Every structure is written in structure tokens, then in C-alpha cells.
Amino acid sequence: MMRLDIGPILSTLGRHKLTATLIVLQIALTCAILCNATFLIGDRLRWMQSASGIDDDRIVRLMVSDIGPRTDTHARIEADLAALRAVPGVEAATVTNSLPFGPSSWSTPVRLTRDQSMPSVEAGAYYGEAVGETLGLRLVAGRFIRSDEYVWVDDHAAKQVRGSPVVVVTQALAQRLFPGQPAVGRTIVIGDEEFRIVGVVERLARAGDQNRAGVYETLLLPWRMVTAYGGGFAVRARPGEAGKVLQSAAAALKAVDPRRVIVEKRLYTEVRDRYFAADRATTVLLVGVCVALLVVTALGIVGLASFWVAQRRRQIGIRRALGASRTDVLRYFQTENFLLASMGIVLGMVLAYAINLLLMREYALPRLPLGYLPVGALVLWLLGQAAVLAPARRAASVPPVVATRG
Amino acid sequence: MFGYYLELALRSLRRSRALTALMILAIALGIGASMTTLTVLHVLSGDPLPGRSGSIFMPRLDPRGLRGFDLSADLPAQVTWTDGVNLLNARRAHRQALMTGGALPIQPDDPSIDPFFVSARYTSADFFGMFDTPFRYGQAWSATEDEQRAHIAVIGSELNDRLFHGENSIGRTIHANGADLRIVGVLKPWRPVPHFYDLNTTNYGAAEQVFVPLTTSRAMRLTRNGGVECWGMGSGDEDHMESASCVWLQLWVELDDAAAVASYRRFLEGYAREQVASGRYDRPARAELTNVMHLLDEQGVVPGDVRLQVWLSLGFFVVCLVNTVGLMLAKFMRRAGEVSVRRALGASRRSVFTQLLTEAGIVGLAGGFGGLAVALLGLAIVRMQPNPAAELAHLDLTMLAATFLVSLFAALAAGLVPAWRACRIPPALQLKSQ
Numbered sequence: 001m002m003r004l005d006i007g008p009i010l011s012t013l014g015r016h017k018l019t020a021t022l023i024v025l026q027i028a029l030t031c032a033i034l035c036n037a038t039f040l041i042g043d044r045l046r047w048m049q050s051a052s053g054i055d056d057d058r059i060v061r062l063m064v065s066d067i068g069p070r071t072d073t074h075a076r077i078e079a080d081l082a083a084l085r086a087v088p089g090v091e092a093a094t095v096t097n098s099l100p101f102g103p104s105s106w107s108t109p110v111r112l113t114r115d116q117s118m119p120s121v122e123a124g125a126y127y128g129e130a131v132g133e134t135l136g137l138r139l140v141a142g143r144f145i146r147s148d149e150y151v152w153v154d155d156h157a158a159k160q161v162r163g164s165p166v167v168v169v170t171q172a173l174a175q176r177l178f179p180g181q182p183a184v185g186r187t188i189v190i191g192d193e194e195f196r197i198v199g200v201v202e203r204l205a206r207a208g209d210q211n212r213a214g215v216y217e218t219l220l221l222p223w224r225m226v227t228a229y230g231g232g233f234a235v236r237a238r239p240g241e242a243g244k245v246l247q248s249a250a251a252a253l254k255a256v257d258p259r260r261v262i263v264e265k266r267l268y269t270e271v272r273d274r275y276f277a278a279d280r281a282t283t284v285l286l287v288g289v290c291v292a293l294l295v296v297t298a299l300g301i302v303g304l305a306s307f308w309v310a311q312r313r314r315q316i317g318i319r320r321a322l323g324a325s326r327t328d329v330l331r332y333f334q335t336e337n338f339l340l341a342s343m344g345i346v347l348g349m350v351l352a353y354a355i356n357l358l359l360m361r362e363y364a365l366p367r368l369p370l371g372y373l374p375v376g377a378l379v380l381w382l383l384g385q386a387a388v389l390a391p392a393r394r395a396a397s398v399p400p401v402v403a404t405r406g
Numbered sequence: 407m408f409g410y411y412l413e414l415a416l417r418s419l420r421r422s423r424a425l426t427a428l429m430i431l432a433i434a435l436g437i438g439a440s441m442t443t444l445t446v447l448h449v450l451s452g453d454p455l456p457g458r459s460g461s462i463f464m465p466r467l468d469p470r471g472l473r474g475f476d477l478s479a480d481l482p483a484q485v486t487w488t489d490g491v492n493l494l495n496a497r498r499a500h501r502q503a504l505m506t507g508g509a510l511p512i513q514p515d516d517p518s519i520d521p522f523f524v525s526a527r528y529t530s531a532d533f534f535g536m537f538d539t540p541f542r543y544g545q546a547w548s549a550t551e552d553e554q555r556a557h558i559a560v561i562g563s564e565l566n567d568r569l570f571h572g573e574n575s576i577g578r579t580i581h582a583n584g585a586d587l588r589i590v591g592v593l594k595p596w597r598p599v600p601h602f603y604d605l606n607t608t609n610y611g612a613a614e615q616v617f618v619p620l621t622t623s624r625a626m627r628l629t630r631n632g633g634v635e636c637w638g639m640g641s642g643d644e645d646h647m648e649s650a651s652c653v654w655l656q657l658w659v660e661l662d663d664a665a666a667v668a669s670y671r672r673f674l675e676g677y678a679r680e681q682v683a684s685g686r687y688d689r690p691a692r693a694e695l696t697n698v699m700h701l702l703d704e705q706g707v708v709p710g711d712v713r714l715q716v717w718l719s720l721g722f723f724v725v726c727l728v729n730t731v732g733l734m735l736a737k738f739m740r741r742a743g744e745v746s747v748r749r750a751l752g753a754s755r756r757s758v759f760t761q762l763l764t765e766a767g768i769v770g771l772a773g774g775f776g777g778l779a780v781a782l783l784g785l786a787i788v789r790m791q792p793n794p795a796a797e798l799a800h801l802d803l804t805m806l807a808a809t810f811l812v813s814l815f816a817a818l819a820a821g822l823v824p825a826w827r828a829c830r831i832p833p834a835l836q837l838k839s840q
Contacts, residue, residue: 018735019732022728022731022735023732025728026728026729026732029724029725029728030725033718037718065511065523067584109474118474118476158645228644229644260521261511261522261523274792278709278791281711281788282711282714282715285718289718289719289722292435293725296729297725299428299432300428300432300733303425303428303732303733303736304732304733304736307736307737310740311740359714363710363714
């Protein structure tokens with residue numbers, strides 16, 4: 001039969017107010033930090049798993065830099081691309097200004113009409129011929145930019161040519177600019193030029209700053225990228241051959257001009273890993289602190305419970321002598337811990353909520369979902385019970401004969 | 407008397423090893439975690455020019471087009487070529503430097519060594535005097551050489567080690583991007599943290615390894631790097647950056663006292679009004695002088711995660727402290743009998759109190775050592791991170807001393823209430839109940 005001796009427990013705790021308060025406080029703080037830290041960990045893990053929109057494990061990135069002033073840049077880039085395409089295992093190659101979750105970010109203000117003064121959105125911009133096809137974007141409407149629609153970006157910047165005014169946008173950008181309407185065929189204004197949207201891709205993340213809200217608001221422009229503007233080669237390998245292609249592609253580029261410098265040579269998965277390195281570090285720290293918190297709190301409970309058991313040896317002996325069973329004594333300490341943990345958890349929930357409010361203000365984090373609170377409570381109840389078990393067992397093993405000594 | 411307390415404390419701590427170890431562990435973990443994150447914050451939010459940063463200012467103007475005009479937005483942290491050169495040539499400050507970043511391929515004399523890239527800074531002459539860069543050999547160039555577009559360079563110590571094995575290389579040449587630059591100065595290792603004078607090229611990265619006059623870099627068409635913000639018909643076309651409506655240069659001035667600052671501000675405001683009057687600026691005249699620390703603050707250089715980590719570790723420390731108070735209370739109250747006997751034998755309350763606090767102090771010192779070990783381990787882990795700021799995370803003397811002081815005070819504070827409780831145990835009562 002289950003007997004909860006709440007009355008006597010409360011009156012005992014009343015006599016040890018300070019110690020009881022300290023335990024409750026510790027459990028409350030642990031609970032509050034734990035709830036928020038778990039929430040942050042979940043948030044980071046979700047962010048770190050964000051889809052880039054491209055075929056992550058089939059793309060490799062190479063950057064070269066040639067020495068000395070060079071002429072004929074366009075012909076040289078074409079020669080480099082031809083050399084890359086000849087490498088076994090390469091499906092496609094192009095020069096692009098950036099990669100999703102890459103280091104260098106390019107963005108451009110987008111307006112709906114020429115006389116609109118504030119831009120509607122600052123969109124991530126991708127330059128380079130057939131970037132969409134090479135990276136493996138999924139088209140959901142319209143078409144990609146055609147080969148004859150591209151012009152060289154340096155010619156365009158020097159105002160020597162005007163390219164075809166076409167652009168491909170992501171679903172996210174289309175939604176932002178034309179909510180609920182088909183975007184293909186609409187025009188947008190970039191710089192002072194009007195561009196017609198010819199295609200919509202499912203998803204393409206931007207590079208650079210960690211602005212999570214607009215991460216998928218990107219577009220593809222009809223400009224062939226040049227290496228002199230900071231462009232790098234993006235190469236698409238056959239499935240499973242990215243590692244091999246990376247080595248042979250670098251060798252192929254070096255063979256075109258042995259004196260050039262390969263500035264960067266990475267699998268796309270590495271590019272991505274570097275972008276999320278800081279998030280990973282913070283996540284590891286959060287997990288570490290959570291574990292350390294639980295360990296410290298558990299050991300604290302063990303320490304205090306052991307002290308209480310030692311202090312009350314005589315009373316326990318008397319109870320045993322008066323007919324209380326071992327289970328009764330065990331249950332007494334378990335119930336006591338449950339009560340203390342419950343008080344701590346209630347206080348902890350309030351604290352957790354307060355900390356979350358602070359985080360929301362300082363770090364623009366979303367509200368703590370209520371689901372985290374019962375999980376935090378359960379963890380602490382279990383922790384408390386686990387921690388109190390050994391001291392409670394020791395209490396239960398106090399023989400009734402102790403009552404007669406002293 | 408203190409020696410006796412020490413002996414008593416040690417004996418008592420030895421008696422309950424597990425409890426003592428637990429208290430030391432809790433303090434060590436809390437302190438270690440807090441010191442790790444605080445050290446990172448301390449390094450990242452440091453002053454890049456200690457003692458000088460207050461007199462180094464960035465003049466800021468608003469030459470942008472009317473589109474997107476928002477009076478509450480910050481002014482650009484860079485200037486156009488025209489404004490930069492105008493303000494540079496006005497020479498209204500004690501020192502002034504106009505600069506931008508770049509990357510240069512260096513071709514070693516030995517053809518078997520591949521060329522390599524180093525980051526470069528193209529700047530006018532006052533850079534070195536204004537930022538007080540330490541020279542190992544030679545010296546900075548002068549304004550005359552800026553005007554002559556001289557093919558000269560100051561190089562960093564790392565590049566000097568790599569190319570010339572650390573020898574005096576003044577007068578020798580480096581082959582950069584197919585051109586020869588004569589070395590006029592070699593710096594000692596120099597790394598302002600953060601890289602305040604151009605946050606676009608890097609936040610916390612190392613300083614550049616080659617410095618070339620800005621005028622020379624433009625004449626030689628050296629590769630430029632960094633942030634470019636354009637408006638209207640402006641574009642990032644590299645050959646026409648001088649006339650483009652883009653901001654892409656950093657301008658810094660040194661103003662030694664409040665009067666100089668006030669007078670420069672008046673000059674800058676006057677300049678902005680002139681530009682509006684002449685029709686060069688479309689927006690209303692705005693001008694600001696921002697000093698180094700304000701700029702770092704405004705640009706949010708310290709990553710938000712670093713502060714988050716500090717708060718997290720401090721929260722953890724508080725839990726550890728509460729834990730220690732509880733354990734200390736348990737420990738002291740368990741010795742109620744001993745305290746009673748000592749009191750009955752004539753020990754004063756004060757001496758019991760002092761003795762118990764001595765015990766707490768020992769726990770604190772031991773926790774300090776443990777915390778130091780945890781912090782060193784934590785910082786070693788931080789340094790393994792791949793970002794450029796990570797390698798800067800070292801415990802300095804201040805933080806080292808702080809670790810011990812905080813640990814000692816934390817343990818004493820944790821022992822205060824328990825010791826107070828224990829020393830109020832009446833002498834006779836406990837004896838009776840035994």
C-alpha cells in the first residue's frame with residue numbers, strides 16, 4: 001500500500017528551512033537553465049540542418065588566382081572551364097560569385113517599380129552561367145536562364161553591354177514579393193534595370209551573414225561571373241565522386257597555368273561545415289553545461305540527502321522500532337525529494353519563462369514552446385529520484401536497535 | 407592562531423573527503439566555465455589601440471542617393487574616393503589616413519617555390535604613425551612618396567620571416583603581381599584586436615602583411631578587397647572606382663583633444679554642406695565623427711553567441727554556488743557536536759566563525775586551482791575552433807588573478823551563512839542531546 005507521509009515531511013522540512021530552500025533554489029535554477037538551453041540546442045540543431053537547396057555532396061569549390069596583369073580574361077575562363085569539364089567524373093562546371101552558406105555574400109536591393117523609394121527586400125544574388133543547373137536546383141515553375149541570355153558581368157558593369165533582362169527567383173522570394181500570385185512573367189527592378197522573372201526554383205540559401213529570416217530569399221542573375229571579381233569555380237561531380245573530382249579538378253586547373261595559385265579547394269560539405277562552425281561550438285557548449293548542471297545538481301542532492309540521513313539516524317531508528325517498514329523509510333525520503341523537486345520545478349518554470357523573455361529581447365529568439373517545460377520537469381523529477389535513491393536505501397537499512405542507543 | 411585554524415580546517419576537510427571533493431568540484435567547474443567564456447569576451451571586446459583609441463576617429467558622410475533615405479539609419483563606415491582624397495588633402499587633423507584592403511600574389515625569387523597570396527593594405531603614409539605600428543627595421547614612407555606613387559612597401563614580420571628569414575630586408579624587393587616593390591620598413595609582430603580599421607575585410611583576423619601606398623596601388627591596378635556600397639548608377643567596376651558613386655575606402659583621423667575634435671567636426675559639417683550646395687550630395691548634409699570603440703560597438707563586432715555563452719556559464723556558476731552553500735551548511739551542521747564542545751571549552755563565537763571560514767577559504771583556493779585547470783582546458787578547446795578569433799583566446803594575468811580571487815570570495819560567501827549558523831549553536835544543548 002502506498003502511504004504518503006506529506007504532513008510529517010513538511011513539518012520536518014519546516015525545521016530545516018535553509019537547507020530545504022537551498023535545494024529548491026538549486027533545482028529551480030537548474031530547471032530554468034535546462035529548459036532554455038535545451039530550447040537553444042534544438043533551435044541551433046534545426047538551423048544547422050537547414051537545406052541549402054543544392055546537391056550538397058556532389059558539389060566542389062575551387063578558387064584560383066593568377067599572377068600578374070592578364071588580358072583576355074573571358075577566353076581564359078572558358079579555357080579553365082573546358083579543362084574542368086574534361087576531368088573524369090565532372091558533370092558540369094561554372095564560375096559563381098557565392099555558394100549557399102558560403103563565406104562571401106552578395107546581395108542586391110529588389111524593388112517592384114522604378115519609383116519605389118525603399119527596396120522591398122534585400123535579396124541574396126547569384127551570378128554565373130548555369131549556376132542553377134550546375135548546383136542542382138529544382139525548378140518549380142518556368143525555366144532557367146538560357147545560355148544566350150548571359151553577358152559577362154565585367155562588360156555589364158562597364159556598361160559595354162546590356163544583357164537580357166531575365167531573372168530566376170526562389171519560391172521564398174516570389175512569396176515575399178508577390179504573395180499568393182504566380183511570379184513567372186512579373187517584373188522586378190534591380191539597380192535601375194527591370195528584370196522579368198522567367199523561372200522559380202524551390203530553394204536556394206544565401207551566403208554570408210546569419211540573417212535567418214531571409215535566408216532563402218535569393219535570385220539568379222543573367223551575368224557570367226569572372227574570377228577577377230572574386231568568383232570561384234563550382235563543379236558538379238557524379239554521385240559519390242566529389243572527393244576524387246576535387247583532386248583531379250585542382251590538378252587540371254594547375255595544368256592550364258602552372259604558376260597560378262589555388263587559393264581554395266574544398267568539398268561543398270566542408271564549405272557548409274565552416275559556416276556552421278560557430279553554431280556547432282555553441283551547441284557543444286550548451287550540451288556540456290547541461291550535463292555539468294545535471295551532474296552538479298545530482299551530486300548536491302546526494303550530498304544533502306546523505307547529511308539528512310546521517311542526522312536523522314536516531315529518528316529513523318525510532319520509527320523502525322515503532323513498526324515502520326524499510327519500504328516506509330525508503331518512501332519517506334523519496335517523497336521528501338519529490339516534494340522538494342516539485343517546489344523547485346514550479347519556481348523553475350517561472351524562472352525559465354523570465355529567462356526566455358530576456359533572451360527574446362536580447363537575441364531575438366522565439367518564445368519558449370510550452371512543451372519544453374514538462375520535459376524539464378520530468379528530467380528533474382527523475383534526476384532527484386535517482387540521486388536520492390542511495391541515501392534513502394542507507395536510511396532504510398538503519399536497524400531499529402539504533403533507537404535504543406544514544 | 408591562524409595556523410591552528412588551518413590545521414583544524416584541513417583535518418575536518420580530510421574527514422569528509424567526498425563532501426569536500428564535491429564542493430571543490432562544483433566551484434572549479436563553475437569558475438572554470440565562467441573564466442573561459444569571460445576570457446573570450448574580454449579578448450574579443452578589447453581595445454585595439456590601448457591608450458590611443460579615444461583620439462582616433464572615423465569621419466563619416468552621407469554621399470548616397472536619395473533612394474532609400476532614412477534619417478535614423480547609420481552613416482556609411484566608408485567614404486568615396488572623391489571625399490576621401492578631399493579630406494585627406496585638407497590636412498585638418500593631426501594625422502589622417504585613407505586606405506583600403508587588398509590581396510597580393512608574392513612571387514619568391516626561388517622559382518621552385520609556388521607564388522602565394524598575402525593580404526595587403528593600400529594606405530596613405532599616416533597609417534603607421536596614427537596606429538603606432540611597431541617597426542623592426544626601417545620606417546614608414548612619407549607623404550611625398552604617396553604623391554610620387556613610389557613602388558615601395560612596408561612588410562609584416564611574418565612575411566619577412568618567410569621571404570628573408572627575419573633578416574634586415576630594407577632595400578630589397580618583393581615581386582608582387584608582376585611588379586617590384588622596394589621594402590622601406592619591416593614591422594614587428596602587430597595585430598590589433600579587433601581589426602578595427604577595416605571590419606569589412608576581417609573582424610578578428612591578423613593584420614596585413616604588405617602595406618603599399620594607396621596611390622601606387624591604384625596606378626598599378628593592384629587587386630582590391632573589401633566592402634563596396636554603391637548607389638544610383640554606381641557599380642563595382644574595378645577600373646573606374648575613383649569616379650564611381652560607391653563608398654569603398656576607410657578614412658581615419660587622429661584628433662588629440664576636445665578642441666581639435668570640435669574644430670574637425672565643424673570642418674566636416676561645413677564640408678558636407680558645401681557638397682550639398684554644389685549638388686554633389688542628394689541627401690541633406692550629415693556628418694559624424696565616430697571613435698574606435700563607438701564604431702566597434704555600433705558595428706556589433708562581438709558575436710552575440712559570445713555574450714550568450716557568458717550568461718550561460720554565469721548561470722551555471724550560480725547553481726554551483728548554491729550547491730556549495732548547501733553542502734557547506736550540511737558539513738558545518740554535521741559538526742554541531744564538535745562546535746558545541748569547543749564553545750563549552752571556552753572558544754568564542756568569533757573564533758569558531760573564523761575557523762569555519764578558514765575551512766571555506768581552503769575550499770575556495772582549491773576550487774581556484776581546479777577552476778584554472780578547467781579554464782585552461784576550456785580555452786584549449788576554444789582555440790581548436792576554426793575561426794580567426796579563436797587563436798587569441800589565452801588566459802592573461804588579470805584573468806588568472808581574477809580566477810583565484812573570485813573563487814576565494816565565492817567560497818567565503820558560500821561559507822558565510824553556514825558558518826554563522828554553526829557558530830550560534832549554544833554550547834550546552836548539543837552536548838546534552840548526544
